[in-house]
Structures are given as structure tokens and as C-alpha cells.
Amino acid sequence: MTGAADDRLGRRHQDQPGAKPSSEPSSEQRIGWPVWRLAGVIVFGAFASGMDASLANIGLKSISSDLGSTLATTQWVTSGYLLALAVSLPLSGWLGRRYGPGRVWLASLVAFTVASGLCAAAPTVAGLIALRFLQGLAGGLLIPAGQTVLGRAVGSARLGRVMATLGIVVAVAPALGPVIGGLILHGGSWRWLFAINLPIGAVGLALGLRYLPRGERGRAPHLDWPGLLLISTGLPALVYALTAWGDRGSLAHPVVVGALAVGVGALAAFVARCLRHREPLLDLRLYRRNQVYRAATVTTGLTGMILFGSGLVFPLYLQVGQGQSVLATGLRLLGLGAATALVMPAAGRLTDRHGGGVVSAIGCATLVAVSVAFALLPLDAGEVVIQIVLALFGAATAFAAVPAGIAAYKTVTPEQLPDATTTVNIVQRVGGALGGALLAVVIARNLPDDPEGAFRHAFWLIALTGLLGLLSALWLHHALRGAEQSGRTGCAPRPGGGSAPVEPGAGVLEDA
Template sequence: MSATLPKGTGSAPVPAIPRHVLAVAGVVVLGSFMTVLDMTIVNVALDHLSRAFDAPLSVVQWTVTGYSLALATVIPVTAWAVGRYGAKRVFLTAVTLFTLGSGLTGLAWNAGSLITFRVLQGLGGGMIVPVAMTVVLRAAPPERKGTMMGILGIPVLIGPMAGPILGGVFTDALSWRWIFFVNVPVGALTLLLGARVLRGDDERIHRPLDLPGLLTLSPGLAALLYGLTLGGERGTFAGADVVVPLVAGTALVAAFAIRALRAAHPLLDLRLLRRASFGRAVATMVPFSAAYFGSMILVPLYWQQGRGLSATESGLLMAPQFLFSGTVMQFSSRISDRVATRAIVVPGILVAAAGFCAFAVQAGADTPYWRLVASLAVMGTGVGMTNMPVMAAATRGLADGEVAAGSTALNIILQIAASVGTALTALLLTATDGFRTTLLCGVGLMALALPMAVRLPSLSPSGD
């Protein structure tokens, strides 16, 4: 298509998005939505699963932990797999594994089978999002990558809103098994549409698998995230069973990083971080994402423990935050194709931190709900202005052959940032014994993104 969008003030014409690219985006968004939804939909059913299988909550919690560790283990091989087998084949294989794991998890007969099948889900789900990013960013015109990142961000922002609500409804009205069965028809539809819409003629990069890198990064990430998760749950990092995986994981990841900067074909190309646009975007994203994902566990806990609400009620009270975030994200992503990234992201961080701070200072036993929900809506507005423009800034300068490596790196970094944020939040909540102090610490963490955000690209993508 040769049509262009109207010229913006001081900007070159921006080409329209071809229809086949929109079709591809629709398919990968559908697949991505399943995996994002599955990270939150299970949380509200943990108590039901504990009773159903007559298992301690600490054991059933592994349905969440095992899924997250499987994600971390498989994400590092995504870029290599895409280069070796092609994005279409890897995406369809990942969706197949995730769908199969979902169906089997719904049929689980004890806690052991439940956790095993959740790991299978995670092995498929870990590849879906980075491959989805690779497929869409390769197909989109460079001038429209901000818009495409906005479309790709829909599952990330809607999934956490829909997960607790759907999980509560399925668990209360039907059965916990439907939390997993719901993925089967969605996965089948994604496979059908993906086989028809996705193109299999993408450029292959036949390079050897970095086996030393795989043997250090995957177990290193798993150990690191396990230690962070366990320490966060306990509210202390003092125990040997927490310290050992943390130290071992950190050492393995550090060993991988040192080798990756020298290897000819590393499993993950960390040299991308040396580029100003990619490195500064990552440095902005890490503290902001850590604070944001920390709030994702802290705010529901406040609603349920501080105000005595149910999981479904707390999910409904958080819905406006995600509604504002998702709506604003669509506008900010499109604007980021025309103006300097920092002109959107810096105000976005300030707005998000202001809303987060307003919620923190008001968090009490008798604060009217509308004031707290309004504060979360302000925070959601800032998040919508920040997340996807930063991601677009990171990927905009990548060549087609680098997109898979960049997407994989971004997803690993986000996974680590989210785990650090949630673990730190849980630790602070235990240490301070108060929601308000922990929330204010989250505000401070979010504000740490500002120094690097002001150094994001000062020119618009069109070169003005």
C-alpha cells in the first residue's frame, strides 16, 4: 500500500500500515493475550486449588512459580530458534505447547500433575511474546513501529485486568478447571489463523547454538528468579535455600554476560545495550517496570487485606487503571512515531508517579473508594504514556536480523525487572508492616527512571 497518513507538524509523511501486517498483528496479539492472562488468572484460584487437592498453599503456589521459571528458562533460546527454524514455525509450535499444557492442566488429578503441566504451559508461553514482537516488528514499516508496539501492548495491559475478574468468575460459578480450559479454543483459533496469515518466508540465520551460553543463562535465570520469588514470599533473604540460588543465579548470569560480550554468536547479543537508543530505553524501562509490577501485587493485597474485599471486587476496582492505560497507550504509541520519545515518556513517568503517590498517601482503612480508584486511573494514564513508547524506542533502530535478539533481550530484562519488583515489594511489606510505606518506596523506584528518560532520543523517528 502506498497511502500515507496526514503529515504532522514538522514531520515527514508516515506510511499507512499494510493490511497483511494488521492481520499478522491480530493473530500474534491473540496468542500473546493467552500467556499474559495466564500469569494473573491463576492467582485468585490458589486457595481453591489447595482445598481441591488437599495440598498446602506453599505447594500449590508452585503452579505460579513453576510457570514463571519455565518462562525464564525458554526465553533465552527464542532468538536462536527463530533464526534456525523461522518465526512462523516457532510461534505455531509455542502456541501448540501452551494450548496442550492448558488442556492437560485443566485435567490435572493431583498437585504434582498440576505443577508439571503448568511447566509445559510455561515452556510454550515463554516463546510466544518475544516471537510475536519479532514477527510484527519485522513486518511493520520502520516509521510505524511505535503504533505496532501499541497494538502488541494490548494483552500486557488488558490481561492483568481481565485475569483476576475471569479467574474469580470461573472459580466461583463453574470450576477452577475452566481457568485453564478457556485457553484451548483460543489457542486452536490462534493456530488456525496463524497457519493462514503468518508468512514462512522470513530470512533464516543459520548459526550454531551457543551451548555454553544456554547452560549458564537459562539455569542462571531460573535460579535467580526462584531465589527472588522465595525471598519475597518469606519476607527475608536470610535463609540458605534463598541465598544459594540467588548467588548461584547471579554468578551464572554474570558469567554468561562476560562471555556474551566476546563470543562471535552469543545466545543473547548484549552488545545491543551499547547502542544509545536501546541501552537508554532499557535503563528507563527497568526501574519503571519493577515499580509497576510491584504495584500489581501490592494494590490487590491492599484491597483484600486492608479493606476486606474479595479477589473479584479488587479486580473490578483496578479495572479503570488498565482501561486508562490501554486507551492512552494507543494514542502515545502512535504519537511516538512522530515526535521525540522523551517528549512523551518524561511526562508519562511524572504522571504515573503522581498517581501512584496519590494512592500511597491516601491508602487507609476509610478512604473513599472513588478517590483511590481515581489515583490508580492517573497512574494508568502515565503507564500508558511510558511503556510502549520506550519499547518502540528500543527496537526502532534494529535491523531485521537483530529484531529477534532485541525482542528476546527485552523480554528477559522485563522478566527480571518484574521479579525484582515483586520480591522487593513483598520484602518491604513484611519489613515495614504497612502498605503506605511500601507504596511510597514504589513511587521512589518509579522516579529512578527519570534521569535516563530525559536522555532518550531527542529527534523524532522521521529524523526531524
């Protein structure tokens, strides 16, 4: 049955006399098979994009050797991909309104898959870097476009459970990257690091063409080219400044200062333009009139710092601190990803029942406790102890990071959802870049003289960030309670009833 057929069934059900609307705000409302199937289709794009963020890291040395390049140049295979992700995100909202989020997802998956095949055949490192940039442009659209499709399909009352399914893949895919990459390099060429996306993309495209709702072609405003130029300059410059800060170990380095000035200046001009322009590239006025959205986005940024920052710390902790091999490190990190995946559905269900603020607060409080435990552990701690603490960290990350994003999406209308998913993803990625840069600086400065102290300081910094996340999550909880009491649209239902109305039309699959 196609997405269009599912949509017609949903609409017929709504049209029947006395039929219960599919978007009725009940946290216990059953989610039908068509929605779960749709989530499964979107998972393919999320998995490919997320895995590629870490998969190539493990092959940089092999690529350098094979293509006759220096490691400093080859690292742009990874950095260029991350910068491209930041560049393409702002276009996601406009493209979704103009062509329909389903069409954007399909086109992005095609482009991502083709670029992956070309990366596998790249003859020079310069060509590989350019193709990785194109791959990143496509990959940056996959997750926000997929989130928009799901958000419109399921409705706000059940959004937590479905988004948590997508969140499993988003969280686990980067953790699987080093493991899969290590296995590939153990028995084959680095080119298979990119060729592996060909079958994944082909399966995802076949399923998407059959089941993905395309969305309506909208009356999107004219593309704000000056705004696009500002944010396309500001975001990469800011991400590059943070990355360069980590590489050079000094915020006063001329390259860092210059990139930071360009990034902050361009983004400040972009924000000012969006607040004044009648048809902005992104509707940042959501922050002005929606306290829940403000609090949820701040919480997402702080938990993004922990999510992506810890992704840098843990491999170094195991490889440098404990002397593990690349493959052994990847296998040991499976426990972290597995714990996140196992807990994610529970985080989604609890978010639907109790709201994102309280769930995220519990996760952030646990992150603080586990980070302090890591800071106090000696580097030669036993394998069992390390695996237990890693699993607790992964579970806490699921509770901290996922509910905040869901809360942001729940409180906006379907028309605002493309802008909301885009903005939240931008804040999370910039937060992740900031977290990674700060932790890299802390470790780099202390590692030569005091390896144990280097990681101790890093985990204390993660604990501090978790504490800030806890305060932000409590702010989100307060904002959600206020919104429910005032009857704001899209708020999560409270246990026992009394939930706010849900946006019209949510929960019905769109026309294909």
C-alpha cells in the same frame, strides 16, 4: 488473503517505477489493513500468555483443597510458570533466526494450548506443576516471537502505533486474569482456569495458519549450549531468589543467599561468554555500541518493576487494606486496565512522532505524582477517589512502559530484532520480579502492626522507582536526539521531517 499474498503485493508496489517505498519514515504514513490484521492475530497469543500469569493465582486455594496439597506447594503452580517464562526467553532469538519467527509463534501457540488442556486434566498437584512449567516454556516464546513478526512487518517509522496495539493486550490481560478467574470459580471448577485457553488457542492457530508470515529459514549459528545452560540456570535462580526474598522477608536467609549467588554468578558468566564468543546465544554487543538501546533497556527494566510490582500491590491494597472480596477486587481493578488500554494507542502515536524518551519521561513523571497521591491517601478513601487515582496510574503506566520498548526496537536492524525483543523481555521480567519482591518485603514487614503504613511505604517505593525511570527516560531522550543528529538507522522521525533512514526491507511482510 494470506500473509504471503500480502508480501507479494508489498513487493510489487515497491518494484513499480516511482513507487514510494512502504518503509518511508513518515510518522503519518497509513498502516494498511494487512498489518492491523496481523497484529490482531498475534494478540491471541499475547492475551493467553499474559492472562495465565495472573489467572491461576486466584484458584490456588481451590486447587490445594481439591488435590489435597498445602498452599506452600501449590503456589509453585504460579511460580513454576513464571520461572519457565524466564527459561524459554533466551531461545526465542535463536529459534527465530533458525526457523523464522512466524513458525516459532505457531509452534509455541500449539504447545501452549495442548499444555493448557493437560493442566485442566492434571490428577495431582505434582503433575499440574510440571505441566504448568511446560505451558510457561511455550508461553515465554509467544510475546517476543510476535513482536519480531510485527517489527519486521511494519518498519520502524510506524512501529509505535502497531506495538502499542499489542501492548494493550499485554497490559490488560493480567488485569483481566483475576476478574475472569473469579467468575470461573464462582460457578465452576478450577480446571476451567486452564481449559479456557483451548478455544482461545484454537482461534489463534486457525488465524495464524492463514495470515501469519512464517519468515525465512535463516543460517542461525550453532546453538551455544554452554551459554544456554548458564542463562537457563541463572535466570530461574535469580527470579527464585527474588521471590524467596519476598516470601521469607530476609535477604540473609540461606535459601535466598544461595539462589542469589547461583543466579548472579551464572548470569555474569553468560554475559562474559556472549561478549567474547563469535556466535553467542544473544548478541549483547548491542549494548556496547548502541547508546539508545542501552538507555531504552534500562528504562524498560525500571518501568517493568512498576508494572509488575503494582500488580502485586493493588490487589493486596483492596483485599487486605479495604477488606474487598476477590471478585470485587478484580472488578475494581478493571478501571486500571481500561485506562491503560485506552491510552496505549495514543502512547504509540506520540512515540512515532516525538520519540520514546520524551513520552516515557512524561509517563514516569505522572507515575511519581500518582504514587505519592496513593501514599498520602488513607486506607478508607472513597470509591470514587480510588478509581480516579487507579485510572491515572493505568494511563501513566502506558506512557511510561510502552515507548521505551518501542525505542529499543526502532534502533536495531531486522537481523538484530530477535535478539532485541528477547533481551528487552528478559530485562522487563527480571525487573518485574525484583519490583514484586521488594514490594512484598516492604508490605510483609509492616502489615501486621501498621497496615496503612505498609501500603504507604510500598507506594513511596514505587514513586522512587518512577523517579529513577524518569532519569533513565531523559537519558533515552538525549540518546535519541544524538542518534538522529548523527543519522543512525531506525531512529524515530522528528516532527516536520528530518528523520533518519529506516532499515532496508522494513515494512514489508515476509514470505509465508
